[in-house]
Each structure stands twice: as structure tokens, then as C-alpha cells.
Amino acid sequence: MVATKKNELAKTELDAGYQSRFLDELKRLGGHRLPIAPQSKSGGKGKITFGLNLVGANGTHGLDYILSEGATRIAALAAFLADTTGSNQLAPFIFDDPISSLDQDFEEKVVERLVALSQTRQVIIFTHRLSLVAQVEAVTKKWEQTPGMPSIKPTLTSLQRLAKTAGIVATASARDLKPESAVRGLIDNAITRLKKHQENAEVEAYEALGKSACSDFRIIVEKTIEFILLADVVGRFRRAINTQGKLHKVAKVTNGDCLFIDDLMTRYSVFEHAQSDELSSSALELDVFEADVLALQKWIAEFGSRAS
Structure with missing residues (x-):
């Protein structure tokens, strides 16, 4: 019974x-x-x-x-x-790339659900997908601007690999900083260290840092296009178009701006994307790299002060 x-x-x-x-x-x-x-x-x-x-x-x-x-x-x-x-139970949730194999509609719904779950418990997401990071930021920003919706502040931590050591917490990633700050960081930190390695004939350290710095520079150029050239009107991995108070800034763009950015994107893509082992690698020309970084810094300042 x-x-x-x-x-x-x-x-x-x-x-x-x-x-x-x-x-x-x-x-x-x-x-x-x-x-x-x-x-x-x-x-x-x-x-x-x-x-x-x-x-x-x-x-x-x-x-x-x-x-x-x-x-x-x-x-x-x-x-x-x-x-x-x-x-x-309010135990933390840990997800490893929860949007893998999903189309964009499913991706957005999953991200919205995970953000909603974070109201009552900790949600930890491991991912190598920039689209997931962008969607989390888009959802939390949308909720922040919507009356009656909760305010969620996600924390982004970037992990790096150094030689054979993986999982190193990056104190400041090029993807996390605004273009102006990221460029200044390259000048004050990476280029200064590269010059010391060059002076001391530390070839291995110079090559490793040089490749990393060029990869970071390519990422900075991407973010420059997104947040400065296009004024964040459109964004990668984002369906929404933000025009309010921003669209007029796009009118400042000239053909010369496009050629300048396109040149940097083309030349530094080789450092961001994997290449065939059959291609011979050439050492970074520090003078050229420094000139390009300074040129981008100067362009950002000029474009920001340019009248619409």
C-alpha cells in the first residue's frame, strides 16, 4: 500500500x-x-x-x-x-560552448536563457566563440535599457597560452579594451619590450612577442572598424542596428579611410590566421610595425575630431 x-x-x-x-x-x-x-x-x-x-x-x-x-x-x-x-538548488551552472552546432535563432534564445539564469545563480561559460561573447553583451545591454528588466553585469576573463603553458589569465586582452587604449598599450608595452629583445639579440623571445603583438594589432584594427569607422552602428555577430545618435558619424568616412584600414587588415591578417607550414616565416620588421601602430593611433585621433 x-x-x-x-x-x-x-x-x-x-x-x-x-x-x-x-x-x-x-x-x-x-x-x-x-x-x-x-x-x-x-x-x-x-x-x-x-x-x-x-x-x-x-x-x-x-x-x-x-x-x-x-x-x-x-x-x-x-x-x-x-x-x-x-x-x-542554487549551485553554479558551468557550460562549455553551449551554442555549438546551433543556428543563430537558437543561439540567441540560449544566450537569453543563460542570462536569465544568472539572476538567481552564478553562470560560468567557457567559449572560444566571439559570437557568444557579443550576444551576451547585446542581451545584457538590451535589458539594461529596457524598463522593468534586471540589470546583469557580465564579467569577461580571457585565457592565453604561452609556449606550452595554457590557461594563463590575461590581465588586459586586445579584445577587451577600446581601440584607443589597446593601441596605447601596444606602444607602451609590446613595442618597448620588442626593442629591448632586439637590442639584446633575444631572437626567440622577439619572434614570440612579435607574432603576439601583430595578432593583437589585427584584432585592434577589427575593433577600430566596428567601433570607430562604423560608430558601432553595425557589429559582428549582432543582428541589431544601432542608429540613434550614431548614424551621422558614418558620414565622415572617406575612401582614404577605407584604403588605410584595408591595407592594415590585409597585411596583418597573416599573423591572426593560421598559415601553411610550407611558407617561410619572416622576422617582424619592428620599424614598420611601430610606424603602422603610430599611424593607426594618429588616424583614430584625427577621425574622432573630424567634423561630421
């Missing part, structure tokens, strides 16, 4: 509660059109396990055969969140 009552309670509380949470999470993640639903299976003595079934399926093929990799990931994420949010 006790076992029977326990099974009945499990059926009404665990079964119904989990299925409701799963469908809610699936909807929040943008998967409301996926033809899937949880199905419970009694494990005896009040224990219930769940599986996912295709709704209206006539064949015998499983989910992994029918659903795409992205849809399967959404279903798995919904199942995970339905399980953990029902435990009433």
Missing part, C-alpha cells in the same frame, strides 16, 4: 512537474516547434526516469536519426535545465 501510494505521488509530482518544466525550457530555448516530448518510465519504488519521444512519429527511428545536431543539443539542454531547476 505504501509503495503504491509512493508511485502515485511520484507520478503526479515528479512526472507532471518535470514534463511541464521541460516543455517550458524547450519553449524558452526556441525549440517549441521541435516534435518531441518527454515520456516517463517507472523504475519501481517511486522512481521515475524520462526519455524523449518524437510526437506523431510512425517509424521506429530514434531522435538521433531524425533531429539535427543543433536540435538534439537544444533538447538535451532543455532536459538538463528542467532537471536542475526543479531541484531548488
Whole structure:
């Protein structure tokens, strides 16, 4: 009698509660059109396990055969969140590239859900995708500007690799700084150190720092295009277009500006992107690199003071 009552309670509380949470999470993640639903299976003595079934399926093929990799990931994420949010525990969430294999619609919904979760618990995300970083920033910024929405302040930490040592916390990444500050950092830090390595004939240290500095410079040029040349009207990995108080700045752009930026992007892409091992690598010409960095610093200052 006790076992029977326990099974009945499990059926009404665990079964119904989990299925409701799963469908809610699936909807929040943008998967409301996926033809899937949880199905419970009694494990005896009040224990219930769940599986996912295709709704209206006539064949015998499983989910992994029918659903795409992205849809399967959404279903798995919904199942995970339905399980953990029902435990009433506020333990931190740790995700490793949660938007892998997802299209942009799913990516945006997943990011919105993770940001919402951060209201009640710590959410830690590991990723190498700039699109994920940009979307988290876009969602939190949108909420900050929307009355009645919570204010979420994400913290970004960049990890670097130095020789064979990985996981080094970067104190200041070129991706995290504004172009003006990043350029000044290259001049005051990287170029100064490069000159010392050159004077002391420290070839290995010079080459390693030179490649890193050129890669950072390429990133800075990208951010210069996004935030200065285009005034943050359009942004990579972002659907929204910000025109209010910004669009008039784009009118300042001349063909000369485009040629200048295009030249820097082209010449320094080799340091940011992997190259064939068959290509011979040439040592960084420090005089040329310093001149390019100073030229970009001068252009940023001039463009900022230029009348619209």
C-alpha cells in the first residue's frame, strides 16, 4: 500500500512537474516547434526516469536519426535545465560552448536563457566563440535599457597560452579594451619590450612577442572598424542596428579611410590566421610595425575630431 501510494505521488509530482518544466525550457530555448516530448518510465519504488519521444512519429527511428545536431543539443539542454531547476538548488551552472552546432535563432534564445539564469545563480561559460561573447553583451545591454528588466553585469576573463603553458589569465586582452587604449598599450608595452629583445639579440623571445603583438594589432584594427569607422552602428555577430545618435558619424568616412584600414587588415591578417607550414616565416620588421601602430593611433585621433 505504501509503495503504491509512493508511485502515485511520484507520478503526479515528479512526472507532471518535470514534463511541464521541460516543455517550458524547450519553449524558452526556441525549440517549441521541435516534435518531441518527454515520456516517463517507472523504475519501481517511486522512481521515475524520462526519455524523449518524437510526437506523431510512425517509424521506429530514434531522435538521433531524425533531429539535427543543433536540435538534439537544444533538447538535451532543455532536459538538463528542467532537471536542475526543479531541484531548488542554487549551485553554479558551468557550460562549455553551449551554442555549438546551433543556428543563430537558437543561439540567441540560449544566450537569453543563460542570462536569465544568472539572476538567481552564478553562470560560468567557457567559449572560444566571439559570437557568444557579443550576444551576451547585446542581451545584457538590451535589458539594461529596457524598463522593468534586471540589470546583469557580465564579467569577461580571457585565457592565453604561452609556449606550452595554457590557461594563463590575461590581465588586459586586445579584445577587451577600446581601440584607443589597446593601441596605447601596444606602444607602451609590446613595442618597448620588442626593442629591448632586439637590442639584446633575444631572437626567440622577439619572434614570440612579435607574432603576439601583430595578432593583437589585427584584432585592434577589427575593433577600430566596428567601433570607430562604423560608430558601432553595425557589429559582428549582432543582428541589431544601432542608429540613434550614431548614424551621422558614418558620414565622415572617406575612401582614404577605407584604403588605410584595408591595407592594415590585409597585411596583418597573416599573423591572426593560421598559415601553411610550407611558407617561410619572416622576422617582424619592428620599424614598420611601430610606424603602422603610430599611424593607426594618429588616424583614430584625427577621425574622432573630424567634423561630421
